[in-house]
Amino acid sequence: MSWLEEFEQELQARRIRPDARDRLVAEFADHIACEQGTGMGGELTRLGVAREIAGQYADELGSDDARRGALAVFAALALAAVALAASQLSLGQLSRYPGFDHGFSVALSLPAIVAILVGPQIALVAGTLAAWRALRRRRVAVLPAAEIALVRARARVALAAGLVTTTGLLLYTVNFIGVLPAWWLALSGTLAAGATAALVAARGALVRSSATVVASAGPAGDLFDDIPALRWLRGRPLALCVGGALLSGVVVTIAEWHAERSLAEGLQRGVFEALALSIGFAALGRLIGARR
């Protein structure tokens, strides 16, 4: 087997995408031909060990792709956030808002409202953590495989939550067909569809970024590496969860109390928020590196 064939096999083993693989192989073929042209054909060992070079390339490409995938997801989530905000703010332009449970069917409105309330928060936390890690480690050529897995996991969670949100917004819009004006239905539906398309496109980047096999050693790091101010909570997941739930519950209670001019409504939303955060932490905390 020639050096070039061995190299190509190693690239395939690391699942380097075909365009990058073909390009590298063509460049090495040209390099070898140049050497043979200068009478140095017998010194192919100058190229180095095929497995090591393919491995180095895969580790660097995988690191770079993971960062790009995380940032692509974050950008799509930002678009989804704008779509959601525009849709909800435009409700204020209506002369009369009937309330979320006065649409076509409660079977549509309930899952829609849960998706719109919970989805963005998970997307915000996981997406921000993924993007922050990608930015924080942008100058590191090779990230440990475990760290890449963490960045990919955060981006996947954020993307799924984003899609839940935009699906919820679509349901929310459909639920008001025949109830709210056509202009709002068209605006909200278009925004939801556009945001969903952006997220689906980001999914493509994420899938592409997940193909390369990275084998570099090292720790994944966790939430506390990303936010050093929280390091005192490392190894104390219960305290982190309770503290986060209390904080978010109080903030939401005060905000809703102010917005709805009703302490009872504020407390209801605050308790829901604290419960949702606790459940989210229990279900997704390990996946996104918030607990071991």
Added chain:
Amino acid sequence: MRAEALKGHLDGLILATLADGPAHGYAIAHALRERSAGAFDLPEGTLYPALHRLERAGLVASEWSTQAGRRRRTYQLTRSGGSALNERRSEWRLFATAVEAVLA
């Protein structure tokens, strides 16, 4: 000089080589060896991952051409690459001056 000693400097050396004009991988390897009087005799295969990395970072650009019936990728410095090279040169001068002051 061992390849290990070049780690961390390879990107800057490639950028400096490309400052003289566009070149393909073999020509870059050859120029590195020539300009260092044979001291930089690294495994040449490591050049290509470095070139791809620099291109992803926007420091070099590349395009295909055909040479004697073979496809050849030619690289050239971008504006960002030129700035990065100047930065690396300044850093290196500071470092070299400091090391010289201590060792001399």
